[in-house]
Amino acid sequence: MVKMPVTIKEIAREAEVSTATVSMILNNKDKSISEATRNRVLEIARNRNYVPNTMARSLVTKQTRTIGLIMPDIVNPFFPEIARGAEDRASLSRYSIIYCNTDDNLSRENTYIDILTEKMVDGIIFTHSADRQGGAEGFKRCRVPIILIDRDYDLPNVIGKVLVDNTKASYTGVNYLLDQGYRKIAYIAGSIHTRTAMDRLEGYKKALADRNLVYGEEYVKIGEYKSQWGSEAAKAFLDEKIDFDAIFCGNDLIAIGAVKALKEAGYRVPEDVGVMGFDDIYMAGVVEPALTTVKQPNYEMGYRAAELLINAIEKTDSPEKIEEIKTVILDTELTVRQSTKKGAAQ
């Protein structure tokens, strides 16, 4: 297993040419090299199982063909899709991805940014972390371009963003419920501390306002992104005898909990009460087929982020004027799993 690596030097000697020639041939920059030597060199390289040393190459070219992917936690089903999208786009252009879990921890984020710049990655895709308060101390030593996903911070080195229009998304979702015949739509929010959550709430309010539907603040409950909370909140609505016929939820976990509570209380979903989730966690469909959700295009977000980054890296032609931050805003999509029409037969 401890095979001594073959270098271009050895190949050059064996082929009786210079290392420059070998290098050019191996990199397809052999415009002016005879077919004869070309084939000879290629043949030898193949026979000797030549593997280029990318360290040496990168040292010269200042490119590693590696991208860093920083995210809170790959075990959270939100992220694998993003990671996969990024990887698929990256590997198309023969970039590799170094992945880093931060657990939403600022100091781990900073550590990773350091490590990635030391590793000389060509760029970083930064997926949202709840904590980060815009603090830029961790970026002092960072020298690589950054693409933001999902959250819009003001950070140094950011050259692009891939975002979702959350207001529009929940607006669309609530409108779907209205179109299905529901008229009294309650809202169970998760944490409301993030921009994302507030935008969603705003979309909900806007959809109602557009149809001149107004009802009090008792229709909105704020808690956390857990199914437990969904159950509690739904029960609370029932206990308080709020007159609602649908619930829009801050995310799918909440929705799953809400559906459970409603069913336990004897309601049929969606015939009696429509419930809609958001985000589409993995398996939401398996868990609760009655659930229609607003799906965030995670895979595409990862894909587009990698694309933005690679374009920026390779567009060395436009020198310094990468001043404008490219922003991609993706649409969410409605995943209708089962008719959610009010009063529909089972």
Next chain:
Amino acid sequence: MVKMPVTIKEIAREAEVSTATVSMILNNKDKSISEATRNRVLEIARNRNYVPNTMARSLVTKQTRTIGLIMPDIVNPFFPEIARGAEDRASLSRYSIIYCNTDDNLSRENTYIDILTEKMVDGIIFTHSADRQGGAEGFKRCRVPIILIDRDYDLPNVIGKVLVDNTKASYTGVNYLLDQGYRKIAYIAGSIHTRTAMDRLEGYKKALADRNLVYGEEYVKIGEYKSQWGSEAAKAFLDEKIDFDAIFCGNDLIAIGAVKALKEAGYRVPEDVGVMGFDDIYMAGVVEPALTTVKQPNYEMGYRAAELLINAIEKTDSPEKIEEIKTVILDTELTVRQSTKKGAAQ
């Protein structure tokens, strides 16, 4: 953003010492360097935001502190836990992880092995792919140590394995059902083409045999790892009037489907029929609280794999005698989510 990187050369000049001195100080190999110069150099490095160039370092040291992680698909909830475990262990020792999705595709696997050896990763963690028939062509150019997870191939460069005792796992699972009072345990298997699946079936048979329980082959159904199949198979058991009071399933998706079919047919789970899953996909507990499962310790597998690899990499002291392949066999654990006692009250 286009900051000119600071090199040790510049720091050396500014501090009026040699690059060797700077290098030693920066690498804590400064046993014999005066506090004065030491502090001066460190100070300058900090002020100038010095970032070491790991390419240059690796070129000399032949170490990249990077590990490759090859797996079928990070979106499959089986893998994020492995990835996370590996990353956690790796980052403890300041190793980074390059991750690669193969979609169980042999040629993608080979491509990645090539890319990773070119990137000079210090080792590769290879998580199981369904396809690979032991073909070793893709490893011709590979020069790095490999740790296998979950599947036991005969591959070149393999220096370690982290496996699960599937026979024992299903043996334990079935015994649990028996201990709970069930006596007629059917088995719904997924694909049976893998060693893993066969081992699980064997454990099931062994558990029954140990208690002198014998019943015909009609108690075993073989299909695929999908909830759809779980439903179909469970219905088939009912239609065929098989006398069973519990079902052991090849994985959780199957179990979820089976529970669904049983409930639709009017059975109470687990009071009338006990159902047990395997593998514990993400959210299995949310989906079906009645489900008790045999959980594969994915996180730990990833963690241990990284550990094995790092130990091997850094144990340069034992030179060539790394002939023995280190094998770690982990136990699965029973995740009892809710009493599964036969006939228990709701």
Next chain:
DNA sequence: ATGAAAGCGCTAACAT
């Protein structure tokens, strides 16, 4: 059409 040579930024003997 090909070769010579100068680095890329760093580490590691070996000197002093």
Next chain:
DNA sequence: ATGTTAGCGCTTTCAT
């Protein structure tokens, strides 16, 4: 206690 020097394996002008 610190400096000198020779590479690591490759790319890239600039010659020829």
